[in-house]
Amino acid sequence: MAKSDSFFIRASVTTQNNAALDQQNVDLGAYVDALGKSVLRIHNVAVQIVNSATNLPPAAGGQTSTCAWQLTTQSQTALVAAVDKSVISTGALRSVGGGNESLDDAADINPQMWSNGYLVGVEQIYLGAIADANWATAEITFNVVMECTVETLSQSAAMALALSQQ
Numbered sequence: 001m002a003k004s005d006s007f008f009i010r011a012s013v014t015t016q017n018n019a020a021l022d023q024q025n026v027d028l029g030a031y032v033d034a035l036g037k038s039v040l041r042i043h044n045v046a047v048q049i050v051n052s053a054t055n056l057p058p059a060a061g062g063q064t065s066t067c068a069w070q071l072t073t074q075s076q077t078a079l080v081a082a083v084d085k086s087v088i089s090t091g092a093l094r095s096v097g098g099g100n101e102s103l104d105d106a107a108d109i110n111p112q113m114w115s116n117g118y119l120v121g122v123e124q125i126y127l128g129a130i131a132d133a134n135w136a137t138a139e140i141t142f143n144v145v146m147e148c149t150v151e152t153l154s155q156s157a158a159m160a161l162a163l164s165q166q
Contacts (some may be wrong), residue, residue: 060095
């Protein structure tokens with residue numbers, strides 16, 4: 001299996017804080033070609049969650065506020081559980097209000113690193129995010145940086161991977 005040097009793919013999605021999933025597609029066509037036996041291996045996912053206007057952490061509105069993100073191989077209309085076959089990675093941020101506000105990313109597993117990486121055989125993946133209306137921040141942006149390599153599989157293995165992720 002041929003390997004390349006690692007490189008970074010960046011993506012971003014901004015929520016409208018209306019409890020509806022906002023989603024952006026991430027084009028991987030330059031790296032993934034199942035017929036050409038080329039697949040992408042994601043080694044790490046780093047996520048920055050910020051107020052879209054200031055790039056500072058979002059501010060809660062004095063009450064419990066939650067926002068979440070997901071990276072999937074299929075387009076979604078809502079958050080899906082980690083057991084969904086399309087899920088690559090998920091995470092959440094919660095603010096507990098009531099005077100002593102604190103931000104906590106333990107509301108979800110927020111995986112960022114795998115021992116052997118996550119193979120992707122589809123030409124598009126989807127970054128989705130959602131935030132409830134309790135945030136004082138007008139909009140929340142989720143910036144994702146993925147460390148990746150391109151690898152070659154047999155044509156049948158690459159096609160099987162691509163079909164399993166659609």
